[in-house]
Amino acid sequence: MIKVSFAAFYLVYAEVMNWVVPDFHLDVCDFLEDYGALGLLMMPRGHGKSTILDVYNAWKLYCSPDHLILHQGATDPDAYKVSRGTEQVLERHPLCQIFNIKKARGETQKWWVSGSTDVRHGSIHARGILSNVTGARANEIQNDDVEVPSNIGTPEAREKLLYRLSEQTHILIPGGQKLFVGTPHTHDSLYTRIQKLGAKCLILKMFEKEKRFEQVIEAITDYKPVYIFSGIGTNSKLLKEGTDYCVEQKGNIYLITFDESHYLIDVYSEALWPERFTPQIMEERRRECRTINEWDSQYQLHAKPVGNVRLDPDKMIPYEIEPVLKRANGQHIMLLGERQIVGITMRWDPSSGKLKSDISSVALVLHDDFGVKYWHRSVALTGDVVTHDAHGNIIGGQVWQLCDLIKDFYVTSITIETNGIGNFAPAALKGALKARRIRCGVKEIHSTGAKNKRILEALEGPLVSGLLWVHTSVIDTPEEGENSSRQYKNMRMFNPAVTEQPDDDLDSLAGAVTDSPERVGKIHRQNEVNESPNWRSDGGVVEAALDFEH
Incomplete structure (x- = not known):
C-alpha cells in the first residue's frame, strides 16, 4: 500500500470532487496529521471543517484498517452525518478503490472497513455526546461541535456534558488521541478548558485582525481596514470606503474618518476565505446574527454565549x-x-x-x-x-x-x-x-x-x-x-x-x-432652583402698631 500524507490524500479527493481548495485547508490537513495526543481545531461556520473531517477519517482507515474511531457529535443524527460522509469518501477516493478499503459490514452507527480484525468495536462508531458509549474502545476520539446551546443551557446540562467527556478517558486505548472540533457558545467554553490542558491548537478566525469601537466618528488601526461593519442584526451595515468613510495612511497607522457617528463599529482585516465569503455574504450573515455575542463566537471564535448577557x-x-x-x-x-x-x-x-x-x-x-x-x-x-x-x-x-x-x-x-x-x-x-x-x-x-x-x-x-x-x-x-x-x-x-x-x-x-x-x-444640591418670575402684584409693605389690652 502506498502511504501518502493527509494533505496529498485530501488534494486527490478534491480533484475528484472538483473542489477549489483554499490554502488554509492545507494548514488544517497538516494539523490533523500531527496534532499529538490532544488537539483542538476551531474554524468559523461554513469553512468546511466537517468535510475535512470526513476525508481525514477515510485517510486514517486507509493507512490502518485496524484504527478505531469514536466520533461524537452533539446528538446521534449529527454524529451520523460524519459517519456517512466518511463512507462516501471511501467509496469514491481513488486510493481506497485501488487498495479495496471500503465499508465491509455494519450500519451508520457502527461499521467496519475491509481488513479490520476487531470484531467488537467498529472502525467508525458514531454517537451523540450524551449517548451511552461506556463499553466502547477507540484509538481516536473525536468531539465534533459537542458544545451547543442545548448541552450547556443550564448548570445541570453543563455538568452532564463534562461527565460524558470525562468518560472518554476510560474509553481511549493507551497511547490514543483525542480531538476537539467546534465553535464556542459560552464564556465558560469547553474549548477554553481544552487549551489550558495543553492541547495543540489551530484556531482560524474569520478575520485575523479585529478592533471594536463604540460611539465613534474616527478610529485608528495598525492594519489596513478591509471590512468595516456598523451595528449588529437587522440594522447592521457593511460600510463602503469613499461613501461611508475615508482612510488615511500615516506610516503603519490607518486613520478612519466616518461620515457620521456610529454606536458600534467593527474594523477587520482580510477574510480567511474571501473567494467564498464575499462582502455581500458577510453583510447578510451579520444581519442574521441577533446579538454581537453570536457574531463574535461563531465567526471570531471568542468564548461568549450566543445570546445577550443580561448582567455583564x-x-x-x-x-x-x-x-x-x-x-x-x-x-x-x-x-x-x-x-x-x-x-x-x-x-x-x-x-x-x-x-x-x-x-x-x-x-x-x-x-x-x-x-x-x-x-x-x-x-x-x-x-x-x-x-x-x-x-x-x-x-x-x-x-x-x-x-x-x-x-x-x-x-x-x-x-x-x-x-x-x-x-x-x-x-x-x-x-x-x-x-x-x-x-x-x-x-x-x-x-x-x-x-x-x-x-x-x-x-x-x-x-x-x-x-x-x-x-x-x-x-x-x-x-x-x-x-x-x-x-x-x-x-x-x-x-x-x-x-x-x-x-x-x-x-x-x-x-x-x-x-x-x-x-x-x-x-443635585449643586443646582439652584429655577424659579419663575413673580408677575403677581402686591400691596407693598405696611407697618402697623398693635396694642392688646388685657
Whole structure:
C-alpha cells in the first residue's frame, strides 16, 4: 500500500470532487496529521471543517484498517452525518478503490472497513455526546461541535456534558488521541478548558485582525481596514470606503474618518476565505446574527454565549482602595478615596437548610451620596454556622467570620435572608456579636417572589448606568481552572429563564444594593432652583402698631 500524507490524500479527493481548495485547508490537513495526543481545531461556520473531517477519517482507515474511531457529535443524527460522509469518501477516493478499503459490514452507527480484525468495536462508531458509549474502545476520539446551546443551557446540562467527556478517558486505548472540533457558545467554553490542558491548537478566525469601537466618528488601526461593519442584526451595515468613510495612511497607522457617528463599529482585516465569503455574504450573515455575542463566537471564535448577557460584569468599574474612618468637626465620616460614604449595607444569604445551594454568601456594599454602589466584599463563609466550646460559649463558625467583617468595616446593621434556615442564623449571629462585644443591628427578611426577577431589578439598572463599582478583591480571585472569579462567571452565565443556577452571590448582592435607600446627592444640591418670575402684584409693605389690652 502506498502511504501518502493527509494533505496529498485530501488534494486527490478534491480533484475528484472538483473542489477549489483554499490554502488554509492545507494548514488544517497538516494539523490533523500531527496534532499529538490532544488537539483542538476551531474554524468559523461554513469553512468546511466537517468535510475535512470526513476525508481525514477515510485517510486514517486507509493507512490502518485496524484504527478505531469514536466520533461524537452533539446528538446521534449529527454524529451520523460524519459517519456517512466518511463512507462516501471511501467509496469514491481513488486510493481506497485501488487498495479495496471500503465499508465491509455494519450500519451508520457502527461499521467496519475491509481488513479490520476487531470484531467488537467498529472502525467508525458514531454517537451523540450524551449517548451511552461506556463499553466502547477507540484509538481516536473525536468531539465534533459537542458544545451547543442545548448541552450547556443550564448548570445541570453543563455538568452532564463534562461527565460524558470525562468518560472518554476510560474509553481511549493507551497511547490514543483525542480531538476537539467546534465553535464556542459560552464564556465558560469547553474549548477554553481544552487549551489550558495543553492541547495543540489551530484556531482560524474569520478575520485575523479585529478592533471594536463604540460611539465613534474616527478610529485608528495598525492594519489596513478591509471590512468595516456598523451595528449588529437587522440594522447592521457593511460600510463602503469613499461613501461611508475615508482612510488615511500615516506610516503603519490607518486613520478612519466616518461620515457620521456610529454606536458600534467593527474594523477587520482580510477574510480567511474571501473567494467564498464575499462582502455581500458577510453583510447578510451579520444581519442574521441577533446579538454581537453570536457574531463574535461563531465567526471570531471568542468564548461568549450566543445570546445577550443580561448582567455583564465588564460594565462594573473596578477600584482597589479601602474605606477610611476619620473624625472631623466632632463627627465620624467614612471616605473611600475622595468620595464620602453615606451608607453601608451587608446581606447574608446562608446556605444551611437550602436545597441545591452550597455557598453561604455575604455581600458588603458601600453607598456614596452620588448614588454609586461599591461592591466592596463578596465572601463565601465556610464551616458550621456556629461552633461552641465545652461550656457552651460561641467560639467560631460562619457567624464568627461575619463578626470579623462587621468589626473591620464598622457595619451598623446586617440583613439575613431566613429562607430555609428559620430563626437559627439570626439568633446565632446575635450570640456571636454579644460574645465579641460588637454593636450591630440584625434584621431578618423572608424573601418572596421570583428570585431571578429580584436580582435583575436590583442589578441591571446600576450596571447599565455605570453606578455599580467593584473592588478588586471580588474580581482577583479566579476559581481553579477559570479565567475569572466565581462572581464574574455567575454574572455572565446568569439566565433569567433558568430557575436553578449558581446565583447565591448575586442574590446577596441584590439584597445589599436594595437595602439602602436612594439618596439625592451632591450632584443635585449643586443646582439652584429655577424659579419663575413673580408677575403677581402686591400691596407693598405696611407697618402697623398693635396694642392688646388685657
